[in-house]
Amino acid sequence: MQIKNELFDAFREDHALLGRALYDLRTKLAANDLKGAKAAAKMLDQEAGAHIAFEEADFYPALKPFLSDQEVEKMYLEHAEGLATVQSIIDIDTSAGVDKRRVRLLVDGIEKLEQHVSDCGELFGAMGGLSPVRLQELWERLNYWREKEPRWSEVGEKALSPEL
Numbered sequence: 029m030q031i032k033n034e035l036f037d038a039f040r041e042d043h044a045l046l047g048r049a050l051y052d053l054r055t056k057l058a059a060n061d062l063k064g065a066k067a068a069a070k071m072l073d074q075e076a077g078a079h080i081a082f083e084e085a086d087f088y089p090a091l092k093p094f095l096s097d098q099e100v101e102k103m104y105l106e107h108a109e110g111l112a113t114v115q116s117i118i119d120i121d122t123s124a125g126v127d128k129r130r131v132r133l134l135v136d137g138i139e140k141l142e143q144h145v146s147d148c149g150e151l152f153g154a155m156g157g158l159s160p161v162r163l164q165e166l167w168e169r170l171n172y173w174r175e176k177e178p179r180w181s182e183v184g185e186k187a188l189s190p191e192l
Contacts, residue, residue, distance in 0.1 A: 029059075031080075031160060031163045031164050031167055032160075032163050035152075035163055035166055035167045035170065036152055036169060038167070038170055039152055041184075042079040043079075043145055043146075043148070044076075045075060045148075046072075046075070046079065046145050047142065047145055048141045049068065049072045049075055049076070050072070050141055050145065051142070052068050052137055053065060053068040053069055053072060054138040054142070055112075055115070056068050056137065057091075057117070057131055057134055057135050057138065058131075058135055060126045060131060062120050063122050064128065064132075064186060065117050065120070065134075066117060066118060066120055066122060068117075069114045069115075069117035069118045070118055072114055072180070073114055073115075073118065073180045073181050074177075074179050074180075076180040077173075077177065077178040077180040077181075077182060077183055078170075078173040078174045078176065078177055078178060079170075079173070080107060080183050081109070081173045081176070081178050081182050081183045082169060082170045082173045083103070083148070084104065084107065085169070085173075086166055086169040086173075087166065088100050088103055088104065090155065090158060090162065090166060091151060091154055091155065092099055092165070093157070094154040094155070094157060095151075095154060103144070103148065106141070106144040109137065109140065109141075109185075110137070110140070110141035110144065111180055111181065112137075113134060113137030113138060113140075113141065114135075114141075114180065114181075115181060116134060117134055119150070122189055126166045132134055132177065136166050143182075162186045178188075
């Protein structure tokens with residue numbers, strides 16, 4: 029039971045960090061602070077990487093016995109869409125001025141990612157059927173990814189590779 033609590037606390041901590049980073053990013057975009065949004069997106073790329081790698085390589089596969097294939101695929105797709113939004117913000121040419129329609133689309137993308145973070149945080153309950161040994165393995169994998177500190181933009185297919 030202790031390992032489940034430790035894993036849950038770490039998971040909750042990661043989601044709180046991601047939630048704050050997304051809020052900051054969305055706020056900067058909504059205020060048309062493109063330079064601030066670009067810096068916040070770069071920080072999110074760095075800070076989210078370990079958790080995204082954990083989810084994609086370890087957490088989501090562990091949930092497959094408890095969720096439908098469509099639900100699991102949706103989570104991977106939401107990560108890909110979120111990364112595309114973050115990368116679009118990183119790539120903004122801040123000297124070009126504000127394109128309000130594009131900024132609105134980026135804000136919409138961040139809001140979808142905020143909803144994903146909220147929904148994903150609730151998935152922890154689906155792991156109730158996992159053995160203490162499997163929970164320990166997940167705890168170790170989360171710590172592995174935290175030590176590796178990959179950027180989100182580095183994860184993708186590399187999440188499945190132990191060389192990362």
